Amino acid sequence: MISLEPRAEPSKLMGYAAPVIALVVTLLAGLVLFALLKVPVGEAFYAFFIDPISSVYGLSELGVKAAPLIMIAVALSIGYRANVWNIGAEGQLILGGICGGAVALYFYEVEGWFVLPLMIFAGILGGMLWAAIPALLKTRFNANEILTSLMLTYIAALLLSMLVHGPLRDPDGFNFPESRLFHAAATLPIILEGTRLHIGALVALLLVVVGWVLLSRTLLGFALKVNGQAPRAGLYAGFTQNRLIWFSLLFCGAAAGCAGLFEVAGPIGQLLPTISPGYGFTAIIVAFLGRLHPVGIVFAGLVMALSYLGGESAQISLNLPVAVTGVFQGMLLFFLLAADVLINYRVVWRSKAVKA
Amino acid sequence: MSIQLESTATPLVAMRGISKAYPGCLANDAVDLTLHEGQIHALLGENGAGKSTLVKILYGLLQADAGSIEWQGKPVQINSPAQARKLGIALVFQHFSLFDSLSVLENIALGMAVPANRKLESKIIEVSTRYGLPLDPDRQVYTLSVGERQRIEIVRCLLQSPKLLIMDEPTSVLTPQEVDDLFVTLRRLRDEGVAILYISHKLNEIKSLCSEATILRGGQRVATAVPDEESTQSLAALMMGDEIVVPTREARQPGDTVMLQLKAVSYATSEQHGVPLNDINLSLRAGEIVGIAGVAGNGQDEFMQVISGEVRLSDGNGLRLHGVPAGTISPSERRKLGLCCVPEERLGHAAVPGMSLADNAFLTAHHRSGLISGGMLSTGKTRRFTEQVINQFNVQCNGTASLAASLSGGNLQKFIVGREIEQQPSVFVVSQPTWGVDAGAAAAIHKSLQAMANAGTAVLVVSQDLDELMLISDRIAALCAGRLSDVYATHSVSIQDLGLLMGGAVIDSSNAGVSDLAGGLDSGTSTSDSAGAGDASA
Numbered sequence: 001m002i003s004l005e006p007r008a009e010p011s012k013l014m015g016y017a018a019p020v021i022a023l024v025v026t027l028l029a030g031l032v033l034f035a036l037l038k039v040p041v042g043e044a045f046y047a048f049f050i051d052p053i054s055s056v057y058g059l060s061e062l063g064v065k066a067a068p069l070i071m072i073a074v075a076l077s078i079g080y081r082a083n084v085w086n087i088g089a090e091g092q093l094i095l096g097g098i099c100g101g102a103v104a105l106y107f108y109e110v111e112g113w114f115v116l117p118l119m120i121f122a123g124i125l126g127g128m129l130w131a132a133i134p135a136l137l138k139t140r141f142n143a144n145e146i147l148t149s150l151m152l153t154y155i156a157a158l159l160l161s162m163l164v165h166g167p168l169r170d171p172d173g174f175n176f177p178e179s180r181l182f183h184a185a186a187t188l189p190i191i192l193e194g195t196r197l198h199i200g201a202l203v204a205l206l207l208v209v210v211g212w213v214l215l216s217r218t219l220l221g222f223a224l225k226v227n228g229q230a231p232r233a234g235l236y237a238g239f240t241q242n243r244l245i246w247f248s249l250l251f252c253g254a255a256a257g258c259a260g261l262f263e264v265a266g267p268i269g270q271l272l273p274t275i276s277p278g279y280g281f282t283a284i285i286v287a288f289l290g291r292l293h294p295v296g297i298v299f300a301g302l303v304m305a306l307s308y309l310g311g312e313s314a315q316i317s318l319n320l321p322v323a324v325t326g327v328f329q330g331m332l333l334f335f336l337l338a339a340d341v342l343i344n345y346r347v348v349w350r351s352k353a354v355k356a
Numbered sequence: 357m358s359i360q361l362e363s364t365a366t367p368l369v370a371m372r373g374i375s376k377a378y379p380g381c382l383a384n385d386a387v388d389l390t391l392h393e394g395q396i397h398a399l400l401g402e403n404g405a406g407k408s409t410l411v412k413i414l415y416g417l418l419q420a421d422a423g424s425i426e427w428q429g430k431p432v433q434i435n436s437p438a439q440a441r442k443l444g445i446a447l448v449f450q451h452f453s454l455f456d457s458l459s460v461l462e463n464i465a466l467g468m469a470v471p472a473n474r475k476l477e478s479k480i481i482e483v484s485t486r487y488g489l490p491l492d493p494d495r496q497v498y499t500l501s502v503g504e505r506q507r508i509e510i511v512r513c514l515l516q517s518p519k520l521l522i523m524d525e526p527t528s529v530l531t532p533q534e535v536d537d538l539f540v541t542l543r544r545l546r547d548e549g550v551a552i553l554y555i556s557h558k559l560n561e562i563k564s565l566c567s568e569a570t571i572l573r574g575g576q577r578v579a580t581a582v583p584d585e586e587s588t589q590s591l592a593a594l595m596m597g598d599e600i601v602v603p604t605r606e607a608r609q610p611g612d613t614v615m616l617q618l619k620a621v622s623y624a625t626s627e628q629h630g631v632p633l634n635d636i637n638l639s640l641r642a643g644e645i646v647g648i649a650g651v652a653g654n655g656q657d658e659f660m661q662v663i664s665g666e667v668r669l670s671d672g673n674g675l676r677l678h679g680v681p682a683g684t685i686s687p688s689e690r691r692k693l694g695l696c697c698v699p700e701e702r703l704g705h706a707a708v709p710g711m712s713l714a715d716n717a718f719l720t721a722h723h724r725s726g727l728i729s730g731g732m733l734s735t736g737k738t739r740r741f742t743e744q745v746i747n748q749f750n751v752q753c754n755g756t757a758s759l760a761a762s763l764s765g766g767n768l769q770k771f772i773v774g775r776e777i778e779q780q781p782s783v784f785v786v787s788q789p790t791w792g793v794d795a796g797a798a799a800a801i802h803k804s805l806q807a808m809a810n811a812g813t814a815v816l817v818v819s820q821d822l823d824e825l826m827l828i829s830d831r832i833a834a835l836c837a838g839r840l841s842d843v844y845a846t847h848s849v850s851i852q853d854l855g856l857l858m859g860g861a862v863i864d865s866s867n868a869g870v871s872d873l874a875g876g877l878d879s880g881t882s883t884s885d886s887a888g889a890g891d892a893s894a
Contacts, residue, residue, distance in 0.1 A: 238688030
């Protein structure tokens with residue numbers, strides 16, 4: 001008989017092993033899925049997991065996809081540690097793209113070193129502004145930030161759609177819902193010639209370091225963690241809860257807004273009705289897969305970036321629907337949550353015999 | 357006598373050679389325990405001695421690694437609490453599991469998984485009147501006192517007509533009068549043939565109630581004694597392993613400086629079931645211990661929060677620290693002014709359960725003990741500070757990285773109290789310093805409180821344990837329904853007087869008219885007659 005027995009203490013080993021277990025099980029389930037779709041399993045496996053990263057360009061694309069995921073996930077994880085459940089990073093990302101993109105279009109064809117920094121500043125500000133709404137509602141009216149931040153995501157998406165259909169549409173674009181292509185001074189520098197890998201990758205790594213130092217070495221990070229685990233102890237110690245909520249949301253808004261600006265000023269190069277394949281939502285999975293730890297998030301971000309590339313590759317070479325990406329991401333989160341049970345419980349094979 | 361012999365022949369329960377190991381510790385080491393019908397048996401031991409583990413095994417919450425259990429002479433395997441209940445074992449936990457916003461009837465129905473109907477209601481009334489446990493089935497639980505809540509748990513157990521009733525530290529939350537009532541009920545149950553396993557560390561209670569005692573120390577059964585034939589000292593010695601030094605009353609000469617002053621403090625709580633504070637006046641001077649008695653739920657939580665700064669007053673002058681208005685400043689700023697507090701709830705309030713002792717030390721000590729350097733946490737300094745607390749207060753743990761939740765209640769309390777004392781506060785406010793703490797740890801905590809006061813710290817102790825307050829406090833008052841009574845010299849009031857104060861009565865008319873209680877009522881030397889006569893805020 002198999003049963004789950006509570007552990008005396010949460011297992012540290014399982015904390016690290018659970019994501020690996022989840023990955024392996026996801027892989028196996030994926031293979032079963034391919035078999036059911038009557039796709040040659042070996043080929044599908046190759047197309048999904050190996051082919052996308054078998055060239056330098058492929059690896060650079062992995063970086064392009066991983067950068068926004070890691071940036072957002074690091075910021076999300078800080079909030080999650082503090083029990084602030086921001087689900088609306090996608091909306092904050094979109095607002096960053098809108099605000100930064102609007103600056104680029106305002107200074108269209110203006111060559112100057114200041115354009116890009118101004119865009120980044122506007123992008124960060126836009127994301128923060130969007131995140132400030134749930135923060136205000138939470139601190140002032142105790143409105144649940146999960147709901148408010150999520151709902152604001154849809155508003156942001158519609159706002160972007162409205163703008164590219166209207167005021168920000170390319171005047172010479174034959175009425176296509178797209179903005180002008182950004183000029184050179186408004187696009188991100190590439191760090192690897194011949195690829196799309198931009199400075200966002202470096203910013204992501206910088207943010208990992210910042211997040212790590214913040215959480216492990218500063219009073220603010222300590223206060224965030226205490227607030228997440230035992231809010232009353234935080235009050236007792238003298239940490240102001242509202243301040244922590246504001247910080248968590250604004251920090252994440254800034255990171256997501258910046259990531260959004262990097263998307264429009266980098267790989268996309270203009271404003272489109274859709275500027276993100278759900279990075280803001282996928283980053284939630286990345287944050288948990290990375291154990292809410294900045295370093296873990298780097299690995300998790302790369303894995304999830306691969307799921308995007310794999311989905312595209314499988315679509316091209318095997319005619320699989322692009323939804324495969326979503327299925328893999330969903331399965332991974334599902335199995336991760338299941339594997340997390342092993343942190344607090346152990347599996348026991350118990351014989352029925354009476355012990356004497 | 358013949359009954360005695362019969363019951364000796366077939367005990368109700370016989371646990372033999374029970375062993376249970378946790379990672380890193382042997383909680384039970386071949387423990388034997390035999391219980392007979394119609395007998396109140398004490399299970400005595402320090403925190404961490406293995407009492408809870410043994411009881412959890414008996415109740416089916418844990419499985420023993422080795423050993424056997426016989427029920428009425430037949431070997432049984434108890435795999436779950438449901439199975440234990442089927443055998444006739446009932447357990448009243450130390451911490452109640454009740455839903456505040458449901459009625460008594462609904463809570464009992466939920467616990468027994470039966471519908472909350474008339475039939476159950478009449479059974480509740482029948483059982484509660486039969487055993488002298490008055491309960492109104494329709495009352496909402498949040499309106500009840502702790503003693504009444506305990507009655508719900510007991511009635512819930514009795515409804516299952518248990519053969520064995522296990523009581524885990526039942527009196528730690530009761531007033532003296534309630535304790536007497538409980539003992540009447542327990543004796544009646546015993547006379548009806550129920551076996552009672554009574555877990556406690558209060559030796560006087562065990563001597564008056566129990567006919568036999570099993571004493572555990574370090575996971576082993578060290579003795580089975582007849583409490584009547586032992587002295588309190590010898591029982592304590594069996595429990596602790598060596599003679600403990602129980603602190604004695606000390607006479608102190610408090611200083612003149614008022615360190616903490618509350619002036620006409622009223623606070624309406626926003627909590628759903630909170631108690632508003634009403635016109636509280638108190639002056640605490642350097643070098644004295646003032647005790648605040650009262651049954652839980654009379655505003656102690658709010659009182660502590662107002663002092664610690666977890667809730668702020670609208671007027672800064674309502675609370676002064678060394679004369680500095682501090683009613684509106686945060687807990688950390690108050691700490692900078694020398695005020696350290698220990699709230700009642702250890703896990704989740706005074707300490708973060710899932711964090712290490714080092715992190716928990718940093719939690720409140722980071723400022724006063726300088727554990728931050730250059731804007732960053734100093735892990736080295738924090739570790740050294742934590743080690744100092746662990747050593748000074750003899751905290752049993754696996755080092756500074758142990759999680760707070762992994763410590764036994766007594767050890768964690770020593771750690772928390774030690775953490776605040778090591779910050780050398782000038783005002784120290786502690787709530788329930790020895791709640792659920794074994795005799796050894798309680799003595800250690802009492803001694804350190806006395807030592808602090810002797811060194812000139814102003815100490816305020818909020819407690820439900822009257823023996824404790826009578827022992828350590830120089831002056832004493834009671835909190836009832838959010839109002840604080842007059843403050844009396846401890847030697848001038850009896851336990852009975854205190855019981856009255858806790859009920860909101862006014863004792864001795866000569867003291868009652870004094871409206872301004874701020875300031876010392878006496879200097880620890882005056883007689884009972886003059887207690888409460890002084891007024892001026894010193």
